[in-house]
Amino acid sequence: MRQKAAINQLLETAFPGANPENGTSGPTAISPTTLLETFVPGYGPIHKFLLYSFGFDVTVLVTFGVVCWLSARIFRSTWGIVHSLVSANYMAEITVSSTDEIHGHLIAFLAHQYKINSSRRLMAETPSKSAWELDSEETETPETTVDAEGNIKWLNFSNQEAKSQPRFTPAIGSHNFWHKGTYFQLRRKEVAMFDELGGGAAAFKDKELLTLSCFGRTTEPIKKLIQHAKAHYHLGHNAKTVIKRPAPKDMRRFGGRGSWVKIAERPCRPMKTVVLDEERKLDVLSDINEYLNPATARWYANRGIPYRRGYLFYGPPGTGKTSLTFALAGVFGLDIHVVSLLEPTLTEEELGMLFTNLPARCIVLLEDIDTAGLIREPSDSDEKNAPAEGEQGSTDFNVANLTKALKKANQLSEEEKKKGISLSGLLNIIDGVASHEGRVLVMTTNHPEKLDDALIRPGRVDHQVAFSNATQTQIKELFERMYSNDLPRTKLILSSPQSSTKALPTIVEDEKKPLSNGLAISNGKAYTLTPPDTPITATSVTPEENGKMVTNGHAKTSIEKPTTQADISESELHEIAQKFAHQIPNDMFSPAEIQGFLLKRKKDPRRALEEVGVWVEGMVDVKRKGGKLVSVQ
Ligand SMILES: Nc1ncnc2c1ncn2[C@@H]1O[C@H](COP(=O)(O)OP(=O)(O)OP(=O)(O)O)[C@@H](O)[C@H]1O
Incomplete structure (x- = not known):
């Protein structure tokens, strides 16, 4: 009841x-x-x-559910409104696209941020490192084959990718983190970009956008964060030379900094490793040093002279033209932009656009300019005078001739299409009105005689440097460099850089001040020029360590015999180097050839001395016969 x-x-x-x-x-x-x-x-x-x-009573449950759902909806839309109001009025944001290199800097920096690392939404990436980027020998753990005595015989790197440590970056979505007392919001999202590939083709491409925001009405904290990320990125890259080349065709169409892509980053090549006549080396060094001085830019501007400098490095193959360019880039901390004029997809307009998008100061390297296939446009008179086949008169005009003429016309138009860059086009790009100022242009060639006069006239090429096969002094230097552990930094004494002082008599205020890179500015007096240290990841290996390598955590003896360097005193090394150099004729072999010979005996200078006679004989024989394949190595 x-x-x-x-x-x-x-x-x-x-x-x-x-x-x-x-x-x-x-x-x-x-x-x-x-x-x-x-x-x-x-x-x-x-x-x-x-x-x-x-x-x-199920109504209670249903009512409760409905109330919760409604509250959530109301809260979400209120939050959305409040958030957008706060974002619009009290937050600042900066967006970075993945087409810009800052994106890479930010991601690398965020990957190191412990707060992001502790996030529960991360993206795992396998960082691909070049051989130069490996932190140290210890981080490399190749598989090894060991002989009966436990010495390493063969190394195998096949498992490298699998073993490399993944890098964790913020996943697509929103993240929050604190940095130096500021609260940041990070949104990482992918957007599909409709990309016209040309020729009627088009495709969707993914592009990433990073949006950084913080509270406040100024973007200053975000700018500082980006600056910090850039500095963080470059921290480990100070001693590297960055090499860039034109981006793929579909990317460079958009212009901007994205027109160049980084292809490599190498440790700076120390200037002392380039064996070249000291005076010639110093001439180039002081010339570029003076050119890069901000006071010089003003000097040029005041006189209406285009602020550009061109260099021609010419000489036989393997004599150090590219090496000197890299060493110069290291000394002055410039990136190298390499352009191949033989690239079939590169048009004149694009090359012009690429030159416009160069950074304020950089080196542009045009290698083997003689083989670049520059086209001299035929003059009108040439065209008129050249008799076309099948044009011998209307009387003997026949079908065969007509076919030939049509075929030739077609071929011509095909060639026209592939034509690429004409000489006049290149000349305009190098020093035309729209050409970029502040860059150092280096052209290299093995055959200077083949170059058009217009290409190397002053204004386009301001300084020529001849490279030749090695002299005995250079051979000795190459030898010593190969077998000495780490020679102390050489001081280069600059004696009266006349050319520069004559050219720039009015640079006064800044002249005695050393530049930040350690080079003094010329003032007509003799002065000491010490190329800045290029801190190549200095592995100060002790003689005892030198014969060992650490693999999988175990120290093992390296493949080669323990080095004999430790057994050789400096004076003996000089003596061997002297004898070695005497056995090689002057000006017959390129430094590259000698380096190649020494590399095969890189830990045994005595053996190099013993075997050099036979090598020279064999090589002289090959050179006399004009052959290319060597019988002795
Ligand atoms: N003068 C030099 N001093 C030190 N090393 C040199 C020198 N010349 C050549 N080498 C060595 O020889 C190799 C090839 O040199 P490099 O590429 O600079 O020659 P190159 O003159 O640019 O040749 P090419 O004309 O074929 O491009 C490099 O490994 C470099 O270390």
Whole structure:
């Protein structure tokens, strides 16, 4: 009886006004149950069934669910409104596209941020490192084959990729982090870009956008963060020379900095490793040093002279033209932009655009300019005078001639299409009105005699440097360099750089100040020029360590015999070098050839001395016969 009364009471609460006992309806009142019955068909019977069978009023649960859902909706939209109001009025943001190198700097920096690292949403990436980028020998863990005595015989690097440590970066989505007391929001998202590939083709490409925001009405904290990320990135890259080349065709169409892509980063080549007549080396060094001085830019501007400098390095193959360019880039901390004029997809307009998008100061390297296939556009008179085949007169005009003429016309138009860069086009790009100022242009060639006069006239080429096969002094230097551990830094004494002082008599205020890179500015007096240290990841290996390598955590003896360097005193090394140099004729072999010979005996100077006679004989024989394949190595 009591149970029935309780159910009745419940029903009364659920259906106020409805009396299940007598079935009469009272005045209608709005209750959650009546509302649900109105909007959800069949709710009433289910509700009654549950209530009678289990004494459980489902309306309470449903009402609670609905209230929660509604609250969540209201909260979300209120939050959205508040967030957008706050973002619009009290937050600053900066967006970075993945087409810009800052994107890479930021991601690398964020990957190092412990707060991001502790995030629960990360993206794993396998960083690909070049041989130069490996931190140290210890981080390399090649598989090794060991002989009976436990010495390493063969190394195998096939498992390298699998073993390399993944890098964790923030996943696509939103992240928050603190940096130096500022709260930052990071949104990483991918957007599909409709990219017209030309020739009617098009494709969607993914591009990434990073949006950094922080509270406040100024973007200053974000700018500082980006600056910090850049500095962090370059921290480990100070001693590297960055090599860039034109981006793939579809990327460089957009212009901007994205027109150049980094292809490599190498440790700076120390100037002392380039064996070249000291005076010639210093001439180039002081010339570039003076050119890069900001005061010189003003000097040029005041006189209306285009602020550009061109160098021609010429000489036989393997004599150090490229090496000197890299060493110069290291000394002055410039990036090298390498352009191949033979690239079939490169048009004149694109080359012009690439030159416009060069950074303020850089080296542009045009290698083997004689083989670049520059096209001299035929003059009108040439065209008129050249008799076309099949044009011997209308009388003997026949079908065969017509076919030939058509074929030739087609061939010509095909060639025209592939033509690439004409000489006049290149000349315009090098020093035309739209040409970039502030860059150092280096052109190299093995055949200067083949170059067009216009290409090397002053203004386009301001300084020529001749390279030749090695002299005995250079051979000795190469030898000593190969076998000495780490020679102390050489001081280069600059004696009276006349050319520069004559050319720039009015640079006064800054002249005696050493530049930040350690080079002094010429003032007509003799002065000491010390090329800045190029801190190549100095592995100060002790003689004892030198014969060992660490693999998989175990120190093992290296493949080669323990070095003999430790056994040789400096004076003996000089003596051997002297004898070695005497056995090689002057000006016959390029430094590259000598380096190649020494590399095969890189740990054994005595053996190099013993074997050099036979090598010279064999090589002289090959050179005399004009052959290319060597019988002695
Ligand atoms: N003068 C030099 N001093 C030191 N090393 C040199 C010198 N010349 C050549 N070498 C060595 O020889 C190799 C080839 O040199 P490099 O590429 O600079 O020659 P190159 O003159 O540019 O040749 P090419 O004309 O074929 O491009 C490099 O490994 C370099 O170290």
